[in-house]
Amino acid sequence: MGPKPGGASRLGSSLNAARDACLQELEDPQAALITDPALPSCEECCRMSVVISPQAVRDLLKLETNARIAKHLVPEVGFVERLVLFWSNHFNVFSRGMESMLALMGNMERTAIRPHVLGKFPDMLKAVMRHPAMLRYLDNNVSMGPNSVQGLRLKRSYNENLAREILELHTLGVQGGYTQQDIINLALIITGWTVNSATPENVAGQFRFNPDWHEPGAFTVLDRSFAQGGIEQGLAALDMLARHPKTAEHIAFKLVQHFVTDKPTSAQVRALSRVFTRTQGDLKEVAGALLGMSGAWTAPLVRIRQPYLWAMAVSRALSMEPGMVNRIHYPSTRIMWGNDPWGRQTPDGYPDENYFWENANHMRIRLEAMNIFMDTYQSRFASVIANVERLPDDLLPGAMSPRSKQAVVDAARQISRRAGLAMLFLSPEFMRR
Amino acid sequence: MSDNDHVTAPVSSRIIDAAADGCEESRLLLRRRDFMALSAGFFAWAFAPRIADAATGQQPRLLIVLLSGGVDGLHVAVPADDPAYAAARGAIALDRATMLPLFQPDQKPGKRFLLHRSLPKFHSMFQSGEASLVHAIAPPLHNRSHFDCMHNLQAGLPGGRPRSVTSGWLNRLMGVLPSSNPVRVGGALQVGPMPLILSGEQPVLGWTPTTETRWPNFNDQLLGLYRDTDTALHRHLSAGLAVSRIASQSTGQSLSTGNLTPLQTAFRGAARLLAADDGPRIAALNVMGWDTHVSQIQTITSLLSGFDTALDDFRIAIGGAWSNTVVVCVTEFGRTARINGTNGTDHGVGTVAFLAGGAVAGGKVHTDWPGLAPSQLIHHRDLRATIDTRSLFKGVLADHLGVARSLLDSQIFPQSRDVEPLRDLLKAPSATMRNANKAATAPTQPLATGIAQFRRETAVN
Numbered sequence: 034m035g036p037k038p039g040g041a042s043r044l045g046s047s048l049n050a051a052r053d054a055c056l057q058e059l060e061d062p063q064a065a066l067i068t069d070p071a072l073p074s075c076e077e078c079c080r081m082s083v084v085i086s087p088q089a090v091r092d093l094l095k096l097e098t099n100a101r102i103a104k105h106l107v108p109e110v111g112f113v114e115r116l117v118l119f120w121s122n123h124f125n126v127f128s129r130g131m132e133s134m135l136a137l138m139g140n141m142e143r144t145a146i147r148p149h150v151l152g153k154f155p156d157m158l159k160a161v162m163r164h165p166a167m168l169r170y171l172d173n174n175v176s177m178g179p180n181s182v183q184g185l186r187l188k189r190s191y192n193e194n195l196a197r198e199i200l201e202l203h204t205l206g207v208q209g210g211y212t213q214q215d216i217i218n219l220a221l222i223i224t225g226w227t228v229n230s231a232t233p234e235n236v237a238g239q240f241r242f243n244p245d246w247h248e249p250g251a252f253t254v255l256d257r258s259f260a261q262g263g264i265e266q267g268l269a270a271l272d273m274l275a276r277h278p279k280t281a282e283h284i285a286f287k288l289v290q291h292f293v294t295d296k297p298t299s300a301q302v303r304a305l306s307r308v309f310t311r312t313q314g315d316l317k318e319v320a321g322a323l324l325g326m327s328g329a330w331t332a333p334l335v336r337i338r339q340p341y342l343w344a345m346a347v348s349r350a351l352s353m354e355p356g357m358v359n360r361i362h363y364p365s366t367r368i369m370w371g372n373d374p375w376g377r378q379t380p381d382g383y384p385d386e387n388y389f390w391e392n393a394n395h396m397r398i399r400l401e402a403m404n405i406f407m408d409t410y411q412s413r414f415a416s417v418i419a420n421v422e423r424l425p426d427d428l429l430p431g432a433m434s435p436r437s438k439q440a441v442v443d444a445a446r447q448i449s450r451r452a453g454l455a456m457l458f459l460s461p462e463f464m465r466r
Numbered sequence: 467m468s469d470n471d472h473v474t475a476p477v478s479s480r481i482i483d484a485a486a487d488g489c490e491e492s493r494l495l496l497r498r499r500d501f502m503a504l505s506a507g508f509f510a511w512a513f514a515p516r517i518a519d520a521a522t523g524q525q526p527r528l529l530i531v532l533l534s535g536g537v538d539g540l541h542v543a544v545p546a547d548d549p550a551y552a553a554a555r556g557a558i559a560l561d562r563a564t565m566l567p568l569f570q571p572d573q574k575p576g577k578r579f580l581l582h583r584s585l586p587k588f589h590s591m592f593q594s595g596e597a598s599l600v601h602a603i604a605p606p607l608h609n610r611s612h613f614d615c616m617h618n619l620q621a622g623l624p625g626g627r628p629r630s631v632t633s634g635w636l637n638r639l640m641g642v643l644p645s646s647n648p649v650r651v652g653g654a655l656q657v658g659p660m661p662l663i664l665s666g667e668q669p670v671l672g673w674t675p676t677t678e679t680r681w682p683n684f685n686d687q688l689l690g691l692y693r694d695t696d697t698a699l700h701r702h703l704s705a706g707l708a709v710s711r712i713a714s715q716s717t718g719q720s721l722s723t724g725n726l727t728p729l730q731t732a733f734r735g736a737a738r739l740l741a742a743d744d745g746p747r748i749a750a751l752n753v754m755g756w757d758t759h760v761s762q763i764q765t766i767t768s769l770l771s772g773f774d775t776a777l778d779d780f781r782i783a784i785g786g787a788w789s790n791t792v793v794v795c796v797t798e799f800g801r802t803a804r805i806n807g808t809n810g811t812d813h814g815v816g817t818v819a820f821l822a823g824g825a826v827a828g829g830k831v832h833t834d835w836p837g838l839a840p841s842q843l844i845h846h847r848d849l850r851a852t853i854d855t856r857s858l859f860k861g862v863l864a865d866h867l868g869v870a871r872s873l874l875d876s877q878i879f880p881q882s883r884d885v886e887p888l889r890d891l892l893k894a895p896s897a898t899m900r901n902a903n904k905a906a907t908a909p910t911q912p913l914a915t916g917i918a919q920f921r922r923e924t925a926v927n
Binding site: 129130131206207208209282283286287290297299302367370371378379380381385386388391392393394395396397398400401404408434436437440443444447448449452455456459460461464465 | 611612613614617632656659660662665669671672673674676680681682683684685687688690691692694695696698699702703705706707709710916917918920921922924
């Protein structure tokens with residue numbers, strides 16, 4: 034997530050030390066979990082999503098966002114947090130302008146994604162597809178089998194929105210060998226995966242499998258037939274998709290692209306996808322293999338930190354304590370402009386291609402955002418600002434060029450100390466990863 | 467430092483020609499170069515060969531304005547001859563005597579409309595033949611959801627299709643134009659956050675109106691650092707600052723100074739960038755706030771007035787290029803004919819669209835008026851849409867940019883063969899542009915990104 038002051042002296046500054054610290058994070062089974070008791074349970078969030086109080090859901094979203102950012106600040110390296118963000122983006126959801134959805138998006142990440150980030154991909158897939166946030170975002174909550182009990186009675190039918198995205202985005206990937214008929218059949222298999230209405234209150238807004246909405250019959254997806262059944266029919270289909278070789282390839286490609294290089298080679302993708310297949314989607318094993326991948330630590334720093342990650346790296350570099358998060362209003366400084374949490378409208382998530390983030394518009398906005406951020410919050414970070422000239426060696430020992438260090442010193446002396454800090458955060462060594 | 471410092475090496479003409487002929491490999495190569503050109507920014511658009519001696523002022527300009535929130539078309543333009551109007555609107559019916567006529571005194575009853583009086587500048591454009599209205603129009607999806615209908619409008623899809631498509635039709639348009647087409651060469655501009663309509667595989671120039679930086683000399687020091695250590699960041703930041711400079715510089719136009727609304731800043735900046743010789747030729751920007759559920763009369767009056775001023779600023783700021791400009795202003799849906807319980811209106815269907823620009827055959831209201839009597843409304847509540855927004859877009863793309871019908875029906879607006887382009891929107895369909903597009907009449911294979919690109923490339927190996 035970005036270095037913290039003193040980190041190098043605690044961990045050692047060699048590449049091996051960094052890799053060991055990442056591997057060690059993976060060994061903590063709790064590493065991905067947010068256990069803040071102030072956050073409501075999944076059941077409570079679901080209830081809030083149908084018993085709507087606009088102020089309450091907006092407050093809840095803020096609570097979820099702050100808890101997430103606070104969690105980013107804690108670990109020394111933050112590799113697991115990076116994995117959480119990767120998976121959250123893989124299963125992107127958006128409010129679609131429905132205030133009620135705001136109660137669900139943070140919860141989905143917290144209760145359907147985080148518990149499986151060091152677990153199994155099939156479990157994560159099945160948890161996400163049963164979370165009201167995903168079901169409502171992609172309309173499966175209203176999808177009804179045309180020959181189901183209620184479908185026949187109400188003359189209603191299914192939509193293929195979620196089924197298409199499961200195949201295209203979440204599992205096999207584009208050109209993953211599925212047909213339009215596979216999409217339709219999967220859509221029929223998951224009819225009845227819906228969300229409770231506001232009553233009865235003890236289950237309001239929660240996931241529900243409604244057998245009266247479920248299309249009867251056996252259906253084939255990718256040449257595998259799934260026998261007539263209830264929810265287990267869909268769970269079996271998701272299990273098959275999660276373990277499919279094309280899914281392994283797709284996930285491996287995305288992981289290498291995100292963590293290592295804009296242009297993954299087929300050797301890199303093949304190596305990682307073999308681990309995924311061999312371990313049946315054990316994401317801890319896959320993450321470990323990613324850390325050991327050739328080029329993972331030696332690839333030149335060519336990718337730019339996306340704005341949200343950049344804002345987090347800045348916060349960590351400023352020694353921000355988790356308790357301070359609610360006193361920083363990131364959006365108004367534009368420091369994460371274009372990359373707000375749960376701000377991506379389309380189900381493909383924020384693009385990972387470097388060009389999307391490294392361009393004329395974004396660079397100018399970063400420059401201005403850094404001005405605003407440092408001016409607005411200078412008093413909160415007074416002690417870091419006072420030490421600005423020592424910070425480059427503290428944060429990035431041996432990694433900052435003399436030219437960049439000189440630029441920090443020049444800005445600090447000729448403009449202001451906080452301008453020196455801004456120069457550090459805008460330096461190529463800090464912007465890239 | 468001169469602006470020429472950040473022009474990239476030209477892409478070989480051989481690659482461009484091969485790409486124009488549809489050679490897959492060179493298209494991929496060109497695409498990567500396109501991204502580099504994008505990185506290089508604004509002035510690097512000069513890398514591609516322009517049509518010989520074409521005066522850039524003659525090239526068409528297109529601005530798409532997304533009026534987000536659902537504009538109440540019945541409050542913008544009132545049917546003067548519809549006997550059901552007053553009853554349908556109740557307390558928010560407008561006093562027709564105070565409105566601006568959109569017809570000649572001798573026009574026969576039937577197609578006569580009256581314009582809200584907070585649009586005086588649009589009205590004078592209309593009267594001078596440089597603006598038109600389209601009435602009873604809506605995107606094909608009629609489910610009254612902001613997000614769904616805005617998505618439908620920008621993705622350019624038929625109604626009822628799921629939201630799977632993640633690219634916008636304006637971006638797909640850029641992808642199917644031949645690489646030598648001046649519109650493709652100039653590129654597209656996003657103003658503010660990336661709207662879906664411009665999202666996709668084709669590179670887009672971004673400009674976001676923001677405050678100026680506050681620390682003197684800081685920009686120069688940072689540029690100096692980038693110049694010495696990171697040429698890519700140097701190119702991007704230089705280009706970003708240059709774009710920002712052009713967007714905010716006044717070049718002898720008779721525009722007011724002083725406190726501008728954010729809308730004025732955005733419209734003026736878009737105009738200046740579209741006017742620039744090497745600038746983009748297409749732009750999209752968003753105007754928010756039209757969701758008038760409460761106290762509509764007050765809210766919409768100030769919205770219309772702000773929009774009117776900004777649009778007129780655009781006309782002045784774009785200068786001589788105005789004569790080759792079309793501005794299309796559209797919204798995701800109209801609003802209920804009847805007033806709701808809080809002196810506003812709720813989400814509906816049919817509404818208006820605005821057309822302005824020197825290239826517009828103005829002074830007309832294009833409509834097939836469906837009527838406001840209860841039986842003529844959808845579910846006794848919403849104005850029907852007798853024109854599909856895609857018809858309006860198609861008409862503009864066909865006549866302003868010379869885009870072939872086959873592309874309009876497939877790549878740009880998928881599965882829309884049955885949606886006819888609106889005719890007679892513009893003064894003179896551009897023959898130059900039609901010629902510039904000769905190479906592009908057949909649908910091309912879409913370019914791939916991410917896993918699709920990886921799979922395509924590894925399949926070859």
